[in-house]
Structures are given as C-alpha cells and as structure tokens.
Amino acid sequence: MTLNSGTQIVERPVTGETRPMTMAAAITDALDLALSHDPSVVMYGEDVGNLGGVYRITTGLQKKHGIARVFDCPLTESGIVGTAVGMAAVGMRPVVELQFGGFMMPAMDQIYSHVSRFRYRSRGRWKTPLVVRFPVGGGLGLLEQHADSPETYLAHTPGIKVAYPSNPYDAKGLLLSAIEDDDPVFFFETIKNYRDPKLRMEVPTGYYKIPLGKARVAREGSDVSLITWGGMVQQCETAAAAAAESGIQCEIIDLRTISPIDLETILESVEKTGRVVIVHEANLTGGMGAEISALIAQHALYSLEAPIERVAGFDTMPSPFNSLNHFSRPEAIHIADAIRRVLSA
Amino acid sequence: MAKSSRTTSKQDATFKGSVTETLELKPFQILAPDGKPVREDLIPDLELVETLYRKMAQMRYLDDKFFALAKQAKLGTYAQFGGQEASQVGSAFALDRSDYLAPMYRNTAAMITHGWPTKNAIMYWRGHPEGWRMPDNLNILPIIISIPGQYVHGAGAALGAKLKGTSQIAMTYIGEGGTSQGDFHIAVNFASATNAPCVFIIENNGWAISVPRAVQSKVDHLMRRAEGYGIPGYLVDGNDVLAVHHTAKQAVDDARAGKGPSLIEQMTYRIRPHTTGDETKAYRTEDEANDWIANRDPISRVKKFLELEKRWNDDREVAMIAEIESEFAEALAAADAAPAPDPRAILEYAMVNPGQNLIAQQAELERRIAAFGGAQ
Numbered sequence: 001m002t003l004n005s006g007t008q009i010v011e012r013p014v015t016g017e018t019r020p021m022t023m024a025a026a027i028t029d030a031l032d033l034a035l036s037h038d039p040s041v042v043m044y045g046e047d048v049g050n051l052g053g054v055y056r057i058t059t060g061l062q063k064k065h066g067i068a069r070v071f072d073c074p075l076t077e078s079g080i081v082g083t084a085v086g087m088a089a090v091g092m093r094p095v096v097e098l099q100f101g102g103f104m105m106p107a108m109d110q111i112y113s114h115v116s117r118f119r120y121r122s123r124g125r126w127k128t129p130l131v132v133r134f135p136v137g138g139g140l141g142l143l144e145q146h147a148d149s150p151e152t153y154l155a156h157t158p159g160i161k162v163a164y165p166s167n168p169y170d171a172k173g174l175l176l177s178a179i180e181d182d183d184p185v186f187f188f189e190t191i192k193n194y195r196d197p198k199l200r201m202e203v204p205t206g207y208y209k210i211p212l213g214k215a216r217v218a219r220e221g222s223d224v225s226l227i228t229w230g231g232m233v234q235q236c237e238t239a240a241a242a243a244a245e246s247g248i249q250c251e252i253i254d255l256r257t258i259s260p261i262d263l264e265t266i267l268e269s270v271e272k273t274g275r276v277v278i279v280h281e282a283n284l285t286g287g288m289g290a291e292i293s294a295l296i297a298q299h300a301l302y303s304l305e306a307p308i309e310r311v312a313g314f315d316t317m318p319s320p321f322n323s324l325n326h327f328s329r330p331e332a333i334h335i336a337d338a339i340r341r342v343l344s345a
Numbered sequence: 346m347a348k349s350s351r352t353t354s355k356q357d358a359t360f361k362g363s364v365t366e367t368l369e370l371k372p373f374q375i376l377a378p379d380g381k382p383v384r385e386d387l388i389p390d391l392e393l394v395e396t397l398y399r400k401m402a403q404m405r406y407l408d409d410k411f412f413a414l415a416k417q418a419k420l421g422t423y424a425q426f427g428g429q430e431a432s433q434v435g436s437a438f439a440l441d442r443s444d445y446l447a448p449m450y451r452n453t454a455a456m457i458t459h460g461w462p463t464k465n466a467i468m469y470w471r472g473h474p475e476g477w478r479m480p481d482n483l484n485i486l487p488i489i490i491s492i493p494g495q496y497v498h499g500a501g502a503a504l505g506a507k508l509k510g511t512s513q514i515a516m517t518y519i520g521e522g523g524t525s526q527g528d529f530h531i532a533v534n535f536a537s538a539t540n541a542p543c544v545f546i547i548e549n550n551g552w553a554i555s556v557p558r559a560v561q562s563k564v565d566h567l568m569r570r571a572e573g574y575g576i577p578g579y580l581v582d583g584n585d586v587l588a589v590h591h592t593a594k595q596a597v598d599d600a601r602a603g604k605g606p607s608l609i610e611q612m613t614y615r616i617r618p619h620t621t622g623d624e625t626k627a628y629r630t631e632d633e634a635n636d637w638i639a640n641r642d643p644i645s646r647v648k649k650f651l652e653l654e655k656r657w658n659d660d661r662e663v664a665m666i667a668e669i670e671s672e673f674a675e676a677l678a679a680a681d682a683a684p685a686p687d688p689r690a691i692l693e694y695a696m697v698n699p700g701q702n703l704i705a706q707q708a709e710l711e712r713r714i715a716a717f718g719g720a721q
Contacts, residue, residue: 084501085498092509
C-alpha cells in the first residue's frame with residue numbers, strides 16, 4: 001500500500017475493510033470508535049459538543065453518543081486539563097480538545113504541575129489516563145497562536161507522552177493507543193494535514209492500534225537520515241523525492257511519538273547513513289532536534305560522517321506575516337539545502 | 346448522627362450572601378466563643394460534639410508534635426494547621442468515607458479526619474516514599490503544594506463521579522490567598538457550569554504567609570463570589586466546629602442531591618507559623634495570635650460547651666490526653682520502624698509504560714546506587 005505521494009509505508013498491517021480517509025476523517029473515526037469501545041471515555045472542550053470543534057473533528061459525535069459523553073464546557077484551557085486530571089483519577093478516560101497548540105499555555109501549570117505528577121506523587125494510587133488533543137502547525141496564514149508547535153515543552157515534562165502523527169493511518173492507530181494508554185498522552189494534529197487530499201489514504205475501518213514510542217521508516221535510503229515528525233514528514237518526502245532525482249537516497253524516520261522517543265530506530269538509520277538532518281516545525285533552540293542530536297552524539301558519534309544539521313523554525317514566534325510564512329516554517333526546499341550541506345561536509 | 350443536617354430557607358437567608366443587597370454579613374455561629382449556644386436549635390447529638398472535640402484535640406496535639414519533630418530534624422518542612430482544627434475537622438467530618446478529598450498542604454487535619462493514618466502523615470512529611478503512597482481504600486487526592494491546582498482537580502473528580510453515576514461528591518480546600526489565583530475562578534465556575542457535586546472551602550486564616558487578607562481583595566467576604574457563580578455561598582465562623590460541620594453537611598447533602606457546588610468561607614486563624622521554616626515576628630504581632638489563642642480557640646470552645654452540658658470533666662480530659670499521646674507514640678514508633686526507602690523508588694511510578702529514556706536512567710540510577718553503596 002502506498003501514500004498518494006508515492007512514499008512506501010514500510011510498516012502496514014492490513015486488517016479487514018478499508019476506506020479512503022483524510023487525517024481529519026481518521027481522527028474522527030478513532031474518536032467515534034473509542035466512544036463505542038469504552039464507556040469511560042468522555043470528550044469535552046470548547047466547541048466540541050454542538051459545533052464539533054473549530055476543525056469539526058468531533059462533528060456528529062455528540063449526536064451519536066449523547067451529551068454526557070461529548071460536551072461543550074467553559075472557555076478555560078487550565079480548567080479543561082485540570083478537571084481531566086480529577087476526572088481521570090476517579091476512573092474516567094477524558095479525551096479533551098484544546099482549540100490550538102498555541103492555546104496550551106494557560107493549561108501549562110496543570111500540565112507541568114499536575115498531569116505529569118499525579119500518579120508519581122501518589123505512588124500509583126491515582127492514574128491519569130487522559131488524552132489532550134489539539135491542532136498545531138502553520139503554513140496557512142492564520143492568526144497568531146494558531147501556528148505553534150509546542151511539543152518541546154511537553155517532551156521536557158516528565159510523566160507524559162507526546163504523539164505527533166503524519167498521516168491518516170498513523171493518526172487513527174496512535175490515537176486509539178493514546179486513549180487506551182494509562183499514561184497521559186498529548187496528541188498533535190497538524191492543521192495543514194487535516195484535509196490535505198494528497199494525504200488521503202486507505203485506512204482500516206475497524207479498531208487497530210499503533211504502539212506509542214515506535215517510529216516508522218517512511219522511506220528507506222542509504223545516504224542521509226531525515227529524522228522528523230508530524231507535518232514535516234510530508235515536506236521531507238518532497239525533499240527526498242527531489243534528492244532521489246539527483247541520485248541521493250534519503251531515509252525518512254517518522255518518529256510518530258516524540259515522547260517516548262524510538263532511539264533504536266534512529267540509531268539504526270544513523271549507523272547506516274552516517275549523515276543526519278533533523279527537521280521540526282518548532283523553533284530551533286532547545287528543540288527536540290537538540291535532544292535527538294545529543295542522543296546520536298552519545299550513541300553513534302563514530303558513525304557520523306558529517307555534522308548534524310537541524311532545519312527548524314526560527315527563534316521567534318511562528319511568522320505572523322502571511323506572505324513570508326514560507327521563510328519561517330521549514331519547507332522541502334530548506335530541507336533540500338540541508339541535505340546538500342551534510343553531503344558536502 | 347446530627348439531629349439537624351439541613352437549615353430551612355429562612356436560616357439560609359441569615360448567612361447566604363447577596364452582593365446586590367450588600368447585606369452586612371456575620372459569620373454563622375452555633376456556639377459562641379465562650380461555649381454557650383447561640384443557636385440552641387442547631388446543637389447536634391452530643392455524641393457527635395464529643396467526637397469532633399476529641400478529633401480536634403488529637404489534631405492539635407499532632408500539629409504541635411509535628412512541629413517539635415521538624416525542629417529536631419525528624420520531619421522535613423511541615424505546614425502547620427494549628428488554630429484551624431475546627432475548620433478542617435468539622436468540614437471533612439461531613440464527608441462519607443467514599444467521597445473525594447482534594448487537599449492542599451495545610452490540610453493534614455482534614456486528611457486524617459477523612460481516614461489518612463497518622464503513621465502515613467508522619468512518613469509523608471518525612472519525605473518517605475511510603476508516606477507519599479496513598480492507600481487504595483482512601484479517596485484522598487494528592488496533597489497540592491502549588492495552590493490552587495487542587496480546586497480544579499476537585500471539580501474534575503466531582504464531575505467524573507457525576508458522569509459515572511455514583512453518589513460520591515468531592516470537597517476541596519484553599520486558603521484566602523489562593524482565591525486570588527485564576528484556577529480558583531476556573532474551578533468554581535467549571536463546577537457551577539457543569540453542576541458538579543463539589544464543596545469548595547476557603548479557609549480564611551488571615552495570612553498568606555506574610556500577606557494579610559486585605560491585600561488579596563477589596564471585597565469584604567470572599568464567599569460573596571458565590572453570587573457571581575450562581576451557587577450558594579456561606580460565611581461561617583471557622584473556629585466553631587458545630588457551625589463548620591453544620592454548613593459543610595448542608596453543602597455535602599446538596600451536592601449529593603444533585604444541587605451542584607457550594608462555596609464556604611470559614612473565618613479562622615493560623616496561630617502557628619506558615620511552615621516550620623517561617624518566622625511570624627517579621628510580619629505580625631504576637632498579641633494578634635495570642636488573642637485568638639486566648640479568646641477564640643476552636644478547641645476550648647467545644648470543651649466549654651461539653652462541660653456546660655455535663656458531658657465532660659477533668660477525668661475524661663486526662664484519659665483522652667493519655668489516649669491521644671499513646672496513639673501518637675504508636676504511630677511514630679511505626680513510622681520510625683519503617684525500613685529506609687529503596688533508592689529505586691525514585692524511578693518507580695514515573696510512567697505506567699516507561700520509554701527508553703527512563704530505562705536508560707534506571708541503569709544510571711543503579712550506577713549511582715553502586716557508587717553510594719545503597720541507601721544513604
């Protein structure tokens with residue numbers, strides 16, 4: 001089975017019936033299945049009940065599953081996440097939505113001080129099996145704080161997991177894993193990918209899971225390892241396809257989960273290619289690229305043939321200047337540049 | 346147990362605030378500070394009064410012992426509740442054992458009232474991992490240090506219980522300083538909007554460390570905010586355990602009956618320092634605390650009442666103190682006898698399913714253990 005862009009999906013169990021789904025449809029499908037699968041799953045947030053969320057991901061779910069399972073709540077990110085902690089403690093599985101990743105910060109006290117520590121500080125008495133979903137990433141010329149990608153803050157926070165899928169099949173399987181997981185999971189949904197027809201693919205209609213913490217080799221190659229996740233996978237694929245025309249074989253590692261990270265898959269690839277480009281939409285300094293670089297330096301330094309390159313957002317807020325966004329958000333052309341740099345080093 | 350657990354609507358009017366009418370509010374009382382009833386009709390069964398008195402006396406003894414242990418470095422930094430025994434015992438006693446309690450750091454008395462063993466409390470404040478482990482049969486959420494997260498957790502636990510269809514409710518505490526935080530508003534508003542069965546208690550003890558109540562807000566009584574949330578608000582003499590218990594019971598019963606949350610402000614006073622690391626001389630006079638100790642002590646008020654009722658005498662007092670002392674000594678001995686913690690506790694419970702980072706850090710922890718030769 002292939003992505004419409006032509007990329008081989010290496011890991012792809014085929015189970016039962018499939019139908020074509022966008023990212024948005026696959027996520028909705030996962031939420032619908034989770035609500036049917038487990039009566040303790042509840043969903044709430046701003047606009048998620050009646051409207052179906054600003055990106056209409058929960059459309060129809062309230063009607064189908066009832067207002068006690070899918071509902072609107074007061075406009076408060078800290079309240080949404082903080083009540084989810086209490087609700088999870090008493091045996092529910094809240095799957096809450098924040099309107100944008102850039103709106104996560106009002107909830108950051110609850111995330112940092114409580115979501116991450118509730119189980120640890122009670123020595124296992126209180127679990128926090130909750131999922132926080134939100135749309136992330138730029139490239140669409142939306143308003144400020146509608147284009148952020150705040151995975152680094154979460155990856156640095158102990159006790160939580162971070163999933164950041166790049167395609168409909170992964171999104172559905174990772175989300176179902178996240179909802180079943182007894183650890184709190186933050187689930188990143190790239191806005192630009194939600195309804196991108198190029199990403200539409202056959203997705204099993206049934207219930208399946210993709211393990212959290214397991215990367216995917218999105219493209220095999222021997223010359224350069226592109227390590228990336230979320231919306232940047234698509235950009236890397238475009239860059240890799242262009243590089244292939246010049247005879248350069250890029251391997252793309254789609255991490256799928258930022259935390260925990262699949263070090264084994266990263267190292268296997270680095271040991272094979274010796275050249276690394278890490279690509280993320282979040283800004284550069286102290287970003288996940290730094291952590292991955294440190295892990296590679298620790299475990300595979302002598303496999304490296306060139307300095308590690310990082311392609312990331314600038315150390316500013318994501319560009320609010322619509323006509324200049326393509327300079328700010330990493331795109332295939334910037335990745336192609338970095339590939340040339342690691343090959344010429 | 347209590348002969349009166351509900352007030353009539355007429356009684357409600359005497360202590361429910363209304364901003365629009367800007368009524369001058371007086372804290373609701375059942376016993377005057379001299380132990381004489383001001384509301385004879387609301388005196389509960391004397392057995393309950395005696396139980397509350399015994400619990401408060403036990404808590405005062407424990408609080409003072411904890412302070413002494415901390416000064417001997419046999420306990421870590423400890424947040425005292427001395428002076429707030431009525432406020433905590435009276436309210437927590439209104440809960441059913443299966444209800445959820447979402448405490449903050451000053452709520453050791455409320456937690457013990459809700460079933461937390463003294464031995465566990467000693468070990469918690471010692472920083473022993475087994476003290477941090479909340480027993481499975483206790484519905485007490487973790488102690489929250491960074492106020493006011495617990496208020497939001499209480500609202501969430503209450504909403505969760507409601508969605509599950511159980512009859513459990515949640516009770517959570519905050520100080521008057523904590524009411525200035527955004528999450529205070531968020532929690533009470535969220536519970537109000539979702540009709541979550543949560544009882545929100547403000548222990549107004551006059552001081553947020555060194556910052557007096559007046560600095561927090563211009564409003565005369567913090568419970569007036571209840572009006573803005575469309576929920577009942579109560580102003581209570583927090584040093585009158587009967588008034589505290591009566592009001593908490595009403596709020597608990599309302600929550601359980603599906604009437605949603607309440608906000609209760611209990612006027613009390615922290616007669617001790619903020620923590621064992623605090624020095625009150627820097628910000629308040631000793632006279633102020635001494636006045637509360639001499640004239641408005643929550644424990645002697647009930648004792649006087651029980652004596653007036655011929656329910657209490659010196660012999661019973663002596664017997665009770667002996668009992669309290671021996672119970673505490675037993676708990677302390679049990680805590681002292683607990684094995685030193687295994688350093689591996691540091692990485693336990695970090696994640697249900699640890700990733701490579703934690704697995705790698707387990708190896709690092711083993712190296713550190715080897716370097717130190719086990720526990721220090």
